[in-house]
Amino acid sequence: MTDTRTPRAMPAAAPVKQSAPPRAGRLRRARSVTVPAAVLLVLALLPYSAVEIPVLLDGPVNSPGSLQLFALCLVFGALALGYDLMFGRTGLLSFGHALYIAGGAYGTQLAMAELGLGLLPAALLTLVLGTVAALVLGAISLRTLALGGVGFAMVTLAFAQAGAIWVERNPGGLTGGEEGLPLYTDGVPAALVGVQNTVHIYWLALAYLALVATVVWIATARPVGRVWQGIRDNEQRVAVLGRSPFAYKLGAFTLASALALLGGVLHLLVTAGATPHTSTSEFTLTLLVMAVLGGSGTRWGPIVGGVLFTYLDQRLGGWNLGVEPMLILGALFVIAVYAAPGGITALGRRRSS
Amino acid sequence: MDTLVLLTLTGLGLGALYFLIASGLALIFGLMDVLNFAHGAFLTVAGYTAWRTAETVGGVPGLLLAAVVGTVTGLALAVVVELVLIRRLYGRVREQILVTVGLSLAIPAAVQTVWGADARTFPVPDALSGTVGVLGARVPVNRFLLIAVAVLVLFGVQLFLTRTRYGLIVRAGVEDRAMVTALGIDVTRAFTLVFALGGALAGLAGVLGGIYFGSLSPHQGTSLLIFAFVVVIIGGLGSIPGVALSALSVGLVQQYANYYAGGYGDLAVIILLAAVVLARPKAGTDSPLLRLRRALTAPRAQSAGGTA
Numbered sequence: 001m002t003d004t005r006t007p008r009a010m011p012a013a014a015p016v017k018q019s020a021p022p023r024a025g026r027l028r029r030a031r032s033v034t035v036p037a038a039v040l041l042v043l044a045l046l047p048y049s050a051v052e053i054p055v056l057l058d059g060p061v062n063s064p065g066s067l068q069l070f071a072l073c074l075v076f077g078a079l080a081l082g083y084d085l086m087f088g089r090t091g092l093l094s095f096g097h098a099l100y101i102a103g104g105a106y107g108t109q110l111a112m113a114e115l116g117l118g119l120l121p122a123a124l125l126t127l128v129l130g131t132v133a134a135l136v137l138g139a140i141s142l143r144t145l146a147l148g149g150v151g152f153a154m155v156t157l158a159f160a161q162a163g164a165i166w167v168e169r170n171p172g173g174l175t176g177g178e179e180g181l182p183l184y185t186d187g188v189p190a191a192l193v194g195v196q197n198t199v200h201i202y203w204l205a206l207a208y209l210a211l212v213a214t215v216v217w218i219a220t221a222r223p224v225g226r227v228w229q230g231i232r233d234n235e236q237r238v239a240v241l242g243r244s245p246f247a248y249k250l251g252a253f254t255l256a257s258a259l260a261l262l263g264g265v266l267h268l269l270v271t272a273g274a275t276p277h278t279s280t281s282e283f284t285l286t287l288l289v290m291a292v293l294g295g296s297g298t299r300w301g302p303i304v305g306g307v308l309f310t311y312l313d314q315r316l317g318g319w320n321l322g323v324e325p326m327l328i329l330g331a332l333f334v335i336a337v338y339a340a341p342g343g344i345t346a347l348g349r350r351r352s353s
Numbered sequence: 354m355d356t357l358v359l360l361t362l363t364g365l366g367l368g369a370l371y372f373l374i375a376s377g378l379a380l381i382f383g384l385m386d387v388l389n390f391a392h393g394a395f396l397t398v399a400g401y402t403a404w405r406t407a408e409t410v411g412g413v414p415g416l417l418l419a420a421v422v423g424t425v426t427g428l429a430l431a432v433v434v435e436l437v438l439i440r441r442l443y444g445r446v447r448e449q450i451l452v453t454v455g456l457s458l459a460i461p462a463a464v465q466t467v468w469g470a471d472a473r474t475f476p477v478p479d480a481l482s483g484t485v486g487v488l489g490a491r492v493p494v495n496r497f498l499l500i501a502v503a504v505l506v507l508f509g510v511q512l513f514l515t516r517t518r519y520g521l522i523v524r525a526g527v528e529d530r531a532m533v534t535a536l537g538i539d540v541t542r543a544f545t546l547v548f549a550l551g552g553a554l555a556g557l558a559g560v561l562g563g564i565y566f567g568s569l570s571p572h573q574g575t576s577l578l579i580f581a582f583v584v585v586i587i588g589g590l591g592s593i594p595g596v597a598l599s600a601l602s603v604g605l606v607q608q609y610a611n612y613y614a615g616g617y618g619d620l621a622v623i624i625l626l627a628a629v630v631l632a633r634p635k636a637g638t639d640s641p642l643l644r645l646r647r648a649l650t651a652p653r654a655q656s657a658g659g660t661a
Contacts, residue, residue, distance in 0.1 A: 143630060
C-alpha cells in the first residue's frame with residue numbers, strides 16, 4: 001500500500017519562504033501584514049455602502065439579505081481555512097470535520113435552551129467540552145493511520161456519522177431531527193437578534209474569519225507549522241529527527257476542531273438556527289472542495305474557495321437554471337482538479353507572474 | 354425465537370447488501386489506492402435506471418431486466434469515469450480521490466434534478482414481496498434473494514480472482530503494483546477492469562437496495578456508502594473474504610441493536626468500528642480478523658504458489 005501523502009500528490013506546495021533574500025523577506029513580511037489589514041478594513045466598512053450590484057446581489061450591499069449572504073460566505077471561508085490546517089498543512093485527510101461544526105452549533109443552542117446559559121458561557125462550555133472530545137476522538141482516529149491515510153479518513157467519517165445519526169434521531173426531542181432548531185433567542189444578546197441587526201452578525205462573522213486567519217497563519221509560520229509541513233511531505237523524516245509526529249498531528253487536529261466548534265457557533269447565529277445539514281458528511285466534503293478549489297495549503301486559497309463556493313451555492317438556486325446548484329459546483333470542482341491543480345489563487349499568481 | 358430468526362435473516366440480508374457495496378470499494382482501493390467516493394453515486398444512478406425499467410416492463414421479467422440494466426448502468430458509469438477522469442491522474446492518488454468526491458456531490462444532484470428529491474417506490478413483484486415461514490418467523494422473501502446474490506457474487510469474485518489470468522494480475526497488483534509493472538504487465542488495463550467490476554457490483558447493489566428498502570432517493574447511495582466504508586475498515590483493506598465477514602457482522606450487529614437497544618443500530622455499528630480500531634494494537638500489526646483470515650487462507654496460498 002503506497003502512502004497517499006506522496007509529495008507529488010500534494011496540491012502545489014507553498015513556496016519556501018526562508019530562501020528569499022533578506023530584503024525581499026522584509027518586503028514580504030510587510031506585505032503579509034498590510035494586505036490582510038486592507039482586506040479586513042474594506043470588509044469591515046462594507047455595510048456602509050449602499051451600492052446596488054444587479055444579478056450578483058438581490059438588494060444593495062448593506063441590505064440585511066446581502067449582509068447575511070456575506071456573513072455566511074465569511075464563515076465558510078474561515079471554516080475552509082480551519083479545515084485546511086489539517087488537510088493542506090499537515091496532510092491529514094479528515095472526513096469528520098462536520099462533527100465539530102455541528103457540535104458547536106447544537107452544543108451552544110442546547111446549553112442556552114436547556115441549561116439557561118447566556119450565549120457567551122454556552123459557547124465557552126461547548127468549546128471546552130468539544131475540544132476535549134476532539135482530543136480523545138483525534139487520538140483514537142490517528143491510531144488508524146497504520147492503515148494509511150485512508151484509515152484515518154474513514155474513521156473520522158464514521159465518528160462524524162455517529163453525530164449525524166444522533167442529530168437525525170432527535171433523541172428526547174433535543175435536536176429537532178430533520179427540521180433542526182430555531183435559534184434560542186432568549187440567551188442571545190439583543191444586538192444579535194432580528195433582521196435590523198444583521199450588520200452585527202456580519203461583523204461577528206468577519207471577526208471570526210480574522211481570528212481563524214490569525215491563528216492559522218501564525219501557527220503555520222512558527223516552528224510547529226514547519227513540523228506540520230514536514231509531516232505532510234515526509235512523516236518518517238520528522239520521526240527520525242526526534243519529533244513525535246503523533247503529538248503534532250493530534251495538535252493540528254485539536255486546533256482545527258476547536259476552530260470548527262467556534263465556527264459552529266457562528267453558523268448557528270448567521271443562519272439563526274441549528275441545521276442538521278451541518279452534521280452530514282456532505283458538509284465536510286464541501287469544506288474539502290472549498291479548500292482545494294481555492295488552493296489548499298496556501299494563505300488565501302481556502303478563504304477564497306470557501307467564499308466563492310458558498311456564494312455560488314446560495315445564488316445558483318436563485319438564477320433558475322433548472323438544475324441543482326451542487327451539480328454545477330461538483331462538476332466545476334472536477335474540472336478544477338485538472339485545470340487548476342493549485343486552486344484558483346494559484347491560477348491568478350501564474351497569470352500575474 | 355421467531356424474533357431472533359427474523360432479525361438474523363434480516364441482518365444477513367443487510368450484510369449481503371453491504372458486502373455488495375463494500376467488495377467493489379475494497380477491490381478498487383486495494384489495487385489503485387483510490388477511495389472511491391463516487392461508489393454510492395453509481396449505486397444511486399443504477400437504482401434509478403433499474404426503477405425506470407421495472408416500472409416500464411413490470412412483473413418478474415421487469416425485475417430481471419432491471420437487475421441487468423442496473424448492473425450495466427453501474428458498469429458503464431464506472432468505465433466512463435475511469436477512462437475519462439481517473440486514468441489521467443495516474444499515480445496522483447489524492448487528486449483521484451478528490452475527483453470522486455466531486456462526483457459524489459454532482460451525481461446525486463444530477464439525479465435529483467432529473468427525478469426529484471422525493472423518495473420513489475421501487476416496484477417489487479408479488480413473488481418477492483411476500484414472506485416465508487422459517488422456524489415460526491415470517492421472513493420477507495427478498496432477504497433470501499439478497500443473501501443468495503451476495504453468496505453468488507462472493508464465489509464469482511473469488512473464482513475470478515483465483516482462477517483467471519486477469520484475477521492473477523489484479524491480485525498481484527494489489528500486493529505490489531510496482532513489481533507487476535516492472536514485469537511488463539499493463540496494470541492500467543487491470544485498473545479499468547477492477548473499476549468496471551466495482552461499478553457493476555455497485556449497480557447490482559443499487560437494484561437490490563431498491564428491493565430491500567422498497568424505495569429510492571437521490572442520497573440513499575451516499576448514506577449506504579458510509580456503512581460500506583465501515584465494513585471495509587473492519588474487514589481489512591483489499592481482502593474480499595475479510596469484507597464478507599465484516600459485512601455480515603455489521604449487518605447483524607445493526608439489526609440486533611436496532612431491536613434490542615432501542616433503534617440505535619447505526620450507533621452500535623460505529624461503536625463496533627471504534628472497538629475494532631482500538632483492538633488493533635500498533636502500526637504494522639494486524640487486526641484480529643485479519644489474523645483469523647490468514648490462518649484460514651494460508652494453506653491455499655501455498656497451493657496457488659505451486660501452480661502459478
